[in-house]
Amino acid sequence: xxxxxxxxxxxSESVFQEVGLSRNESSDLVEVILDEMVExxxxxxxxxxSSFGSFTVRDKGERIGRNPKTxxxxxxxxxxxxxxRASNVLKNAINGVEGSSDDE
Amino acid sequence: MTKSELIARxxxxxxxxxxxxxxxxxxxxxNEISKALAAGDRVELRGFGAFSVKTREPRTGRNPRTxxxxxxxxxxxxxxxTGKDLRDRLNKEAQRAALAAAAQRK
Numbered sequence: 426x427x428x429x430x431x432x433x434x435x436x437s438e439s440v441f442q443e444v445g446l447s448r449n450e451s452s453d454l455v456e457v458i459l460d461e462m463v464e465x466x467x468x469x470x471x472x473x474x475s476s477f478g479s480f481t482v483r484d485k486g487e488r489i490g491r492n493p494k495t496x497x498x499x500x501x502x503x504x505x506x507x508x509x510r511a512s513n514v515l516k517n518a519i520n521g522v523e524g525s526s527d528d529e
Numbered sequence: 530m531t532k533s534e535l536i537a538r539x540x541x542x543x544x545x546x547x548x549x550x551x552x553x554x555x556x557x558x559x560n561e562i563s564k565a566l567a568a569g570d571r572v573e574l575r576g577f578g579a580f581s582v583k584t585r586e587p588r589t590g591r592n593p594r595t596x597x598x599x600x601x602x603x604x605x606x607x608x609x610x611t612g613k614d615l616r617d618r619l620n621k622e623a624q625r626a627a628l629a630a631a632a633q634r635k
Binding site: 428430431432433435436439440441443444446451454455457458459461462463465466467470471472473474475476477478480482504505506507509511514516517518519520521 | 530531532535538542543546550552553554555557558559561562563564565566567568569571572574575576577578580581582583603604605606607609611615616618619620621
């Protein structure tokens with residue numbers, strides 16, 4: 426759709442502006458934050474960031490899928506998927522609602 | 530892991546930083562992502578995932594108790610798509626655990 430795309434570089438720049446560490450260190454820290462989150466999720470833990478949202482790992486069981494092109498049945502192996510649930514604060518901010526209610 | 534646990538881990542990995550600064554760093558990162566989404570922008574973090582905003586069309590819903598029709602306005606909802614590297618990481622660990630469990634049953 427419309428709109429820009431924000432990347433790691435933009436997040437690092439904000440950390441640099443807000444906190445006043447060097448640009449290098451700011452970008453390292455952004456990386457470390459993501460890294461710690463990935464590590465926790467890989468351990469199967471959920472990650473809950475108050476007023477932002479939570480990331481939960483869900484186990485999906487094996488099921489029979491179908492190749493939509495050929496109609497052939499293929500087993501879909503059990504796998505893990507990540508689910509993000511936005512907090513009410515974030516949902517409200519996205520809909521332009523001020524002074525959001527219950528934080529999670 | 531909660532936000533405060535994340536902050537504690539970050540502080541442990543960066544002993545030269547003040548706790549106060551670590552809190553601000555973590556706060557800034559999530560705040561920027563929220564701000565971008567509120568502005569309708571997309572946030573793309575390669576290897577981790579991408580946050581975007583989807584629009585739900587207005588619809589007529591029903592009050593499940595009374596059956597009365599109610600107009601539901603269009604709204605925007607945040608959406609997260611897991612990045613490939615993270616998805617692979619989750620599954621590598623899961624496969625390893627499954628294999629270990631299978632080995633134990635033998």
